[in-house]
Amino acid sequence: MSRDKILAAARQNKPAPVPLPEIPAFAWPAEDLLASFSAALEKSGGKANLVKAGTPIAPAVKALYPEAQRIVNYVDGDTAVNEQLVQDPAAIDVVVLKGQLGVAENAAIWLTDWDCANRVLPFLTQHLVLVIDKDTLVGNMHHAYAVMGQQNPAYGVFIAGPSKTADIEQSLVIGAHGPRSMQVFLIER
Amino acid sequence: MRVALFIPCYVDQFYPQVGIATLKLLQHLGLDVHFPMQQTCCGQPMANGGFEHLTHSCNANFIKAFDGYDYIVSPSGSCVLHVKDHLHDPKQEDKATQVRQRVFELCEFLTDIVQVQSLQARFPKRVAVHQGCHGQRGLQLAASTETVTPRFSKPLQLLKMVEGIELVNLDRPDECCGFGGTFCVTEEAVSAAMGLSRVADYTKHEAQVVTGTDVSCLMHQEGLIKRRKLPVQVMHIAEVLAAGL
Amino acid sequence: METKTIPHAEAATKFLANPARVQWHDETLWFVRYKRDKIVNEIPEWEQLRNLASQIKEHTLSQLDQYLEQFEAAAQANGVIVHWAADAADHNRIVHSILQQHNARKIVKSKSMLTEECHLNPYLEAQGIEVVDTDLGERIVQLNKEMPSHIVLPAIHIKKEEVGEIFHQHLGTEKGASDPLYLALAAREHLRQKFLAADIAITGVNFAVAETGAIVVCTNEGNADLGAHLAKVHIACMGIEKLIPRTEHLSVFLRMLARNATGQNITAYSSHFRKPAPGQEMHIVIVDNGRTTQLGREAFRNSLKCIRCGACLNTCPVYRRSGGHSYHNATAGPIGAILAPNLDMRKNADLPFASTLCGSCTDVCPVKIDIHNQLYQWRQVLTQEGYVPAAKTASMKAMASVLSSPARYSFAGKWARKFLRWFPSLALNKRLNPWAKQRDLPTPPKESFREWYQKNGGNQ
Incomplete structure (x- = not known):
């Protein structure tokens, strides 16, 4: 009943048609996408690491988080270990996931539920490591949606840095509810 | 070109020196300036108070006073904005439209119509500028800091032509002073707090004089300054631009 | 948590009773506005x-x-x-x-x-x-x-x-x-x-x-x-x-x-x-x-474009000094002041007047809502619908009468200046005249501009 009432009122009260604009092809002014991406990531509390293709990620992660006991690694980790650890996702120390693309203007990385294994993993883990191919970097969000905009996954997320809050006197605290740190590995081919 | 001087009511009654400076400045530039005695008020106090429907007779009187002049020039961005946005008269909308199109704030008239390139004025002081919000954002006398547009300021463009002047950079270049018409009494506490922040910005930067495009904003800030006996002098921009003429 | 509505000016006065806190509130929000300016300029x-x-x-x-x-x-x-x-x-x-x-x-x-x-x-x-x-x-x-x-x-x-x-x-x-x-x-x-x-x-x-x-x-x-x-x-x-x-x-x-x-x-x-x-x-x-109702109000419908970024609150010089609770609604600040009257005019009649119409909200808005114009328009609507005090209506009518007649205007102006010169203490009475609480009045000149002009006018 409310449905029909709302739709009827919207129909009756809406203004005359207004055309839908086209979004122009805005360029991202910086030529060096990696530099833009790294600067934006640092600004949002994360860190970028450039590695050569073929470099193993697992030892690098271990070196970054020497204290970590429970590392779920979907990039070059052990499948059996992963499967066992995700039984208790709240106890995971580090999650390593492959992202689909990175955005230079804001260091956002696109992941869908196919990339996350379980939607909650990148949020519940204490630390998050995302791996992307450097070649997937695009300039801005228009470029990003041009690439992944038609995917329409069941769930997808842009992640740009660790979880954070400034709700107490505008003091920035990294690690609000989700990851307390975020490292990004960019694979250079 | 016949120029009519529009002197807002409170300037007429309480700040005649601003009207005199404006007249002097325009005459010094060789303009044929007249002050129509019929004029009273633009009706803004009622309209901003929610009583635009009571401004019909004010509007009719305004049109009667200023009809037929090539330009209507006023030392008040706020009153000019009100006329430009809200002056209507169903009985003579043609004339109302003409008035709306011909009314200019003093600075924009000087930079855009007269296109002055130099001034004779001399004013060797440290000056802070309060570009009233209605003039700055409403009439686009200057780019506002909220927008990502080319920077410009018509009042500053003119002030830079004054010999000896030292312009002060404020922490908040276009923060509202809190006058706001009836707001200054209905929201007295907020109004005064806003004005005091503004004044603190001037004193922090050791301005000797604060100037602006609107006497209303300046009157409010002058009231706060005088009560606290602060060493800042308040002058309308017309007085600075006409200094030494 | 539904409490009695305290009018904005009264709540603001209370908030301002602690100047150090207000200064902190103002500066904290101004810093957010500063960071916003910096990044949008990139x-x-x-x-x-x-x-x-x-x-x-x-x-x-x-x-x-x-x-x-x-x-x-x-x-x-x-x-x-x-x-x-x-x-x-x-x-x-x-x-x-x-x-x-x-x-x-x-x-x-x-x-x-x-x-x-x-x-x-x-x-x-x-x-x-x-x-x-x-x-x-x-x-x-x-x-x-x-x-x-x-x-x-x-x-x-x-x-x-x-x-x-x-x-x-x-x-x-x-x-x-x-x-x-x-x-x-x-x-x-x-x-x-x-x-x-x-x-x-x-x-x-x-x-x-x-x-x-x-x-x-x-x-x-x-x-x-x-x-x-x-x-x-x-x-x-x-x-x-x-x-x-x-x-x-x-x-x-x-x-x-x-x-x-x-x-x-x-x-x-x-x-x-x-x-x-x-x-x-x-x-x-x-x-x-209430949103479809707002959609039907031509002057106010584009408030529905709002994406709740909060920038108009951060930039608003009134909000920064009156605090969010003074707007007695879930959404405070300039955007709250144009949304709230749509839901309840009587309860929210004070909000569109809690502004100097400085226009900073409009310039900072990412979806270009003409917030300050809508505040102005709400004032007209609330007045026409009878939601303002009778005393204000009476004084506005008197003002309109004086200001629409050059003769009445000159007469009133002359006497106002004389009054201020003769009874400065009365004009400075803080209870009768809120202006005078924290501000001096202008020194009334002997002569208005028009009086001066009649004597010296075109002969400069």
């Missing part, structure tokens, strides 16, 4: 983006009925259960009925101004159901039994020492502790337990995409995702104005939202929920609550 096409965002929203509003139907059909095809709520009561009943169906006792909720607008929490509490707000700022005000004072920074009016005391009482943190890092980590531990135990998660919606039926939620804390992914059931509550036509339009809004709100390039998480995860259930509640 985007050369910023003004173009504002135009695009505005046009996309205007277009959507002009076909809102079709987009709502398209969105509903797409969401249903995705396996989402769609509900429609005509008003706040309807919304609260619907949410409650979903909770009842699942026999849910433990509810977590991420930021949703709509649920604040509908007073969902007190409604559910009255039914014996506890809702835990998981946004840190919202959790702070919830524990302190207050409303958020800002749509993006809910606890911006509270000092860290006070947060320390609130957390000491409710979360058992050390007495006297006020370090934001310590307090935020305590909240993290406290809320993790809530997330892990929750039956149902409620979230707001930042954008709803008509073509796909997806909703997008933006947070920095990750609390919307933690809630929605861990609970069996996700309820997303949205106003009808959250719609945008297509996925690609998100690019415009996601570039602007966080930059304008907090001076960040983008929020840490921009989550696109289209289908529930296997084994989970997802509901979307589409709420009107």
Whole structure:
């Protein structure tokens, strides 16, 4: 009943048609996408690491988080270990996931539920490591949606840095509810 | 070109020196300036108070006073904005439209119509500028800091032509002073707090004089300054631009 | 939490009784505005983006009925259960009925101004159901039994020492502790337990995409995702104005939202929920609550373009000095002042007058809502509808009469100046004349400009 009432009122009260604009092809002014991406990531509390293709990620992660006991690694980790650890996702120390693309203007990385294994993993883990191919970097969000905009996954997320809050006197605290740190590995081919 | 001087009511009654400076400045530039005695008020106090429907007779009187002049020039961005946005008269909308199109704030008239390139004025002081919000954002006398547009300021463009002047950079270049018409009494506490922040910005930067495009904003800030006996002098921009003429 | 409405000016005066706190409040919010200026100036096409965002929203509003139907059909095809709520009561009943169906006792909720607008929490509490707000700022005000004072920074009016005391009482943190890092980590531990135990998660919606039926939620804390992914059931509550036509339009809004709100390039998480995860259930509640009425008010309809970035609050010189609670509504500040009268003119007649019409809100708005013009227009409507005091009407009528006649005007002006010269103490009486509380009056000149002009006029 409310449905029909709302739709009827919207129909009756809406203004005359207004055309839908086209979004122009805005360029991202910086030529060096990696530099833009790294600067934006640092600004949002994360860190970028450039590695050569073929470099193993697992030892690098271990070196970054020497204290970590429970590392779920979907990039070059052990499948059996992963499967066992995700039984208790709240106890995971580090999650390593492959992202689909990175955005230079804001260091956002696109992941869908196919990339996350379980939607909650990148949020519940204490630390998050995302791996992307450097070649997937695009300039801005228009470029990003041009690439992944038609995917329409069941769930997808842009992640740009660790979880954070400034709700107490505008003091920035990294690690609000989700990851307390975020490292990004960019694979250079 | 016949120029009519529009002197807002409170300037007429309480700040005649601003009207005199404006007249002097325009005459010094060789303009044929007249002050129509019929004029009273633009009706803004009622309209901003929610009583635009009571401004019909004010509007009719305004049109009667200023009809037929090539330009209507006023030392008040706020009153000019009100006329430009809200002056209507169903009985003579043609004339109302003409008035709306011909009314200019003093600075924009000087930079855009007269296109002055130099001034004779001399004013060797440290000056802070309060570009009233209605003039700055409403009439686009200057780019506002909220927008990502080319920077410009018509009042500053003119002030830079004054010999000896030292312009002060404020922490908040276009923060509202809190006058706001009836707001200054209905929201007295907020109004005064806003004005005091503004004044603190001037004193922090050791301005000797604060100037602006609107006497209303300046009157409010002058009231706060005088009560606290602060060493800042308040002058309308017309007085600075006409200094030494 | 419904309390007696204190008029804005009175509440502001109370807030201003503590000048040091007001200065801090003003400077903190000004710093957010400063960070916003800095970051938007890195985007050369910023003004173009504002135009695009505005046009996309205007277009959507002009076909809102079709987009709502398209969105509903797409969401249903995705396996989402769609509900429609005509008003706040309807919304609260619907949410409650979903909770009842699942026999849910433990509810977590991420930021949703709509649920604040509908007073969902007190409604559910009255039914014996506890809702835990998981946004840190919202959790702070919830524990302190207050409303958020800002749509993006809910606890911006509270000092860290006070947060320390609130957390000491409710979360058992050390007495006297006020370090934001310590307090935020305590909240993290406290809320993790809530997330892990929750039956149902409620979230707001930042954008709803008509073509796909997806909703997008933006947070920095990750609390919307933690809630929605861990609970069996996700309820997303949205106003009808959250719609945008297509996925690609998100690019415009996601570039602007966080930059304008907090001076960040983008929020840490921009989550696109289209289908529930296997084994989970997802509901979307589409709420009107006065929005279609606002759509019909020509002068005010484009307030529905708002994306709740909060920049007009940060920039507003009145808001910064009166505090969010002085607007006695879930949404404070300039945008609140043009939305609230639509819902209740009598209760909110004071709000459009709580502004100097400086126009900073309009210039900072990412979707180009002419906020200060709408404040002006609301003043006209409220006056015409009889929601202003009779004494004001009488004085305005007298003023109009004087100012429309040159003779009456000259007479009154002359006597006003004489009065000020003869009885300065009366004019400076702080009770009779609020101007004089903190301000001196101008020194009345002997001669008005017109008197001077008649003597010296054209002969300069």
